[in-house]
Amino acid sequence: MRNHLKNLTLFLKGANFYRGIRLTSSILLPLILLYFLGYFQFAPAIVVGIFLNAPSDIPGSLKRKVNAILISIGLTVLITAIVLFLKPFFPLLILAITIISFAISLISVYGFRASLVSFSGLLAMVLAFAAEKTTHTDILLHLALISIGGLWYLCISYIFQLLVPKKDETQLLSDTLNLIGEYLNLRARLLTKKSKREALTQQAFLLQTQINEKHETLREVFHSERKKSGRSHYDEKQLLIFISSINIFELIEAKQLDYKELDRLFSDRKHYLRPAKKLNKILGNHLIRLSELLIQNKKIPNKNPLLKSLAKAKKIISIYVEDITLPKAREGALALQNLYDYQEQLLAEIRSIRRVMANVKDASSVSLKRQDASQFLTLQEYHPNVLIQNLSFKAPLFRHALRITVALVFAFVLGTILDIQNTYWILLTIIVIMRPNYGLTKERSKNRIIGTFIGATVAICIVLITQNVIIYSVLAIISLTLAFALMQQNYKSAAALITINVIFIYSIITPNALQVIQYRVIDTVIGASISIFANYLLWPSWEVNNLKHVLLEALQKNKTYLLATKDLYHNKTNNQLAYKIARKESFLAISNLNAAFQRLTQDPKSKQKEFQLIYNLTTLNQTMISATASIGSFILNHKTTPPSKEFDAVIDRVINTLQMSRAILQNVPPNTLKDAIPIDDAQKNLQNAFYDLGVKRDKNIKKGNIEINTKTLHQLQEAYLITSQLNWLKTLSENLKKATIRYNKIINEDNI
Structure with missing residues (x-):
């Protein structure tokens, strides 16, 4: 019980719940204000504007957050305008849905924040179908109110940022x-x-x-924060x-x-x-x-x-x-x-x-050079070339854009032919669930369906027990806040709470709430089914085929990190910054490789070709970076002896082996460098150096010098660690090369 109370306290005091309160407040304030002023008819469009532009409000720099929301406002208004003006012209509307879906989905190539702006654009297209606006005046007013809603949310977000900035x-x-x-x-x-x-x-x-x-x-x-005039x-x-x-x-x-x-x-x-x-x-x-x-x-x-x-x-x-x-x-x-x-x-x-x-x-107190700190940032590139490079059928996001476009057009045409009451609910389910890889789409589909059934069951029970509008209103507000708070932590619970919220809102508007529940469940199942089948059948992006460029990047960063560690050993004072940057970049590269492997485990078993081989490749890259980090960490935290030529020789051999692995993956002839000294001799000399220190220590023990001094201990540790880690790195690099040859052979055979 105590543990549950602690978790509840952490949740209520955390930023996720605070984010839910922020969004709910931004919705309730205009609703209440416009109600008392007698302009409540304008409230729904403003609320839509808030919903459309809230997704871009994620943790990060304030400047990027504001820019993302402003871009989102402009994009959502433009897309809403296109859909509303083209509604009477069905062929043009289908063409617009196709172009918008594909173009907006491709925005995701610019990173996570851009993917949320992309989601807002798709959401604007879907919600535009729910807006019953027929005249040009009504449409223009609706667009203006959406813009006001987006700007209102931006103001609320900024105010909340000022109130609780950290x-x-x-x-x-x-x-x-x-x-x-x-x-x-x-x-x-x-x-x-x-x-x-x-x-x-x-x-x-x-x-x-x-x-x-x-x-x-x-x-x-x-x-x-460091760019500001001062820090508290x-x-x-x-x-x-x-x-x-x-x-x-x-x-x-x-x-x-x-x-x-x-x-x-x-x-x-x-x-x-x-x-x-x-x-x-x-x-x-x-x-x-x-x-x-x-x-x-x-x-x-x-x-x-x-x-x-x-x-x-x-x-x-x-x-x-x-x-x-x-x-x-x-x-x-x-x-x-x-x-x-x-x-x-x-x-x-x-x-x-x-x-x-x-x-x-x-x-x-802490002092870091601004120019040094900036080098640790992984900056998102927004150049048009990034988009151009992804205009290829080999690019996973390009195929995802095609896939979601076909799914949305199919769902819209199906809903129109079958005269489904709320086709936009099916479309909404698709854009919320569909992800570039099959595994995550399947997982979100399952959670969405289960969450919808749970939410519908809870809502039915409450609707059958009471028909009190005040209770519905209170529960709608609570469920909305909790849904936004749990969206990133627990999607299943968030889906249940969103369903509860939608049903209670409809229960306030219309007495036929049970019919709303029925449609909500059916449309969710249809949308989820379309998403899963589209991901499986339409230009599927199985992770085994997307792994090559991630492996190439990991090998390159591994090599750069090892070279930076060698330089660090030679000159600790001048090479620390370069070493730390190389270490950070190698960790990110291996993180991307790990993430790719995780996506592979979510693919269907039949598509997880050579699973054990890919697991070995991932583990070998991870272990090599860790072995390199072990040497670097010891160098940074201890006074070390000058590096030997044997150390350099083994490091150079490992670097050359990594470069050969990259060449194999790129299908180019590997460039084999000649060893400065025979590698077997280098390893043997390193081992002998450690052995000699051990013999010297044994002689001291025989003389009665049982206690070991710090200098001797560190020398023994250094010799043992450097020798063992270098031997390990050499073995790992050779095993990695063998695994790379096998992987590349399989990939090339599949492409024939």
């Missing part, structure tokens, strides 16, 4: 910390759950993608938490462990890994709790459980050495020590977040 940022930060906490918990399970690693790894792909998306939005928000203390706190969240995520990514190696070292000694596993869970749960406290503004929890768990993870290293004894215990001890160092760094970042949230004075 609501969206706080929610984004909270969601990010929560996701990272879940990711840490999942990584804890990966440590010892050998039989479940494949399933857990697939879950990790999804979490990585979600975290990267949150970070990208937050980068945009904070960069826009609260801004500084938010920025510090954001930076720590990035550091934590990148530390986690840097510790993508070689689980086969851990299984070898601790195959029958899993109990030595349990303190590290427990610490990961405690750290993850603590982050989740901090994410909740960002919304609740309550006292932060005690740090003692964190410190005690860290001490146990430290102590287990000594116990392991005592039990196994040196030199046999050296590899395992160094593996545990590296794991401990990583978790200690995680705890340091979490404690930084704690200090910021506790308003500790020395944690309230």
Whole structure:
């Protein structure tokens, strides 16, 4: 019960519920005002204008938000005008629907915010069919009122932004910390759950993608804030938490462990890994709790459980050495020590977040160069070339535009022939449900139908119990607010609440509410069915065929990141910024690859060709980036020795192998570079360097020098980590090349 109350409190205090209140308020205020002024007949068109232009109001920079809403207003008014003026001319209307549907759908090539403007345009076309306007005067008045509604919503959104300017940022930060906490918990399970690693790894792909998306939005928000004349203390706190969240995520990514190696070292000694596993869970749960406290503004929890768990993870290293004894215990001890160092760094970042949230004075200032920060932004390109490049049958969004156009035209013609009462409900269902890939369309269709049935059932029960208009009005307002609040979190519940809202509004207008319910359910089922069949039959975009360009990008960013890590090792002072930018871009590239793999899992089983091969390609790319991050993280956080020529030789070999994999995918002859020194000799020399340090340490132990000094420990850690990770990277790159050859062969055979 307590947990449910906590979740309810978080929901009511969160930005999603606040967004629902904002939209409901923008609708109710003109309704009430126009009612008392005696101009209520103008209210429906204004409400339509609000509905049409609200989708573009998403978290991000205020400038982009305002621009998106203004573009949306202009687009929706233009489309509404075209449809209303062409209604009497059926052939021209069909032509207009075709052109509008295709052209507006293609706007989505310019990113997520543009896709919402595209949705508003399609929504305007659909809702125009519901408007009974016959004369030019009525049409022009309707267009003017829609414009007023859009501008009114823009004003309301701006006022709410002024009243609570940091609501969206706080929610984004909270969601990010929560996701990272879940990711840490999942990584804890990966440590010892050998039989479940494949399933857990697939879950990790999804979490990585979600975290990267949150970070990208937050980068945009904070960069826009930095352009203002100054930042408040609260801004500084938010920025510090954001930076720590990035550091934590990148530390986690840097510790993508070689689980086969851990299984070898601790195959029958899993109990030595349990303190590290427990610490990961405690750290993850603590982050989740901090994410909740960002919304609740309550006292932060005690740090003692964190410190005690860290001490146990430290102590287990000594116990392991005592039990196994040196030199046999050296590899395992160094593996545990590296794991401990990583978790200690995680705890340091979490404690930084704690200090910021506790308003500790020395944690309230941060300074970043504006020109440096701007380089971390992934800017959306709005050049016409982006659209031109997507005017190809090979482009998934081009095929989606064709698909949704055919589906909408078919549904409209079908509704006209069968004289369906509310054809626009079918069209509305199609534009809400249809997505570029089959899996998401199917999932949304299922949720939409189930939600509609649930909403209809609830509404029927209430309508049968009472015919009180006041109750209908109150429930319509509540359901509308909750529907908008849950739209992104739980689409099934949102669909149920929207159905309840529509039915109660019709119940107020007309006494025949049960007939409305019947039509609502039937039209939803028809629209959902058309969406699913269109996605499956009309130029389907199966993810297995769209993966090639995502793989090419991941390989390129992997290579660039590895090269930046090499440069960092040579000169830490001058190359940190370039390294961090390369790291960020590689994480985004692998996030896109992970997202593509997730879409593949949603396709029909019969279309998931070579699923295991693609899973291996995704995992190998992910693991390579993590292995590179592990080297980079160690270099950044420790004083290192000068890099050897053997280090450079192995790195160059791995980079060359990655380049060969790209060439294979591009069907061009690979360019093989000659090794500076024989690669086997380089690996052997690196291994000998680590062995020599071990021998030296063993001699000191025999002399009675049991305690190891920090310098010697770091040298051993560096030699062990660099040697093991380089050997691992070389093996991974070779396996990746083999998998790429197999994948490219399959793709080429399919294209013959």
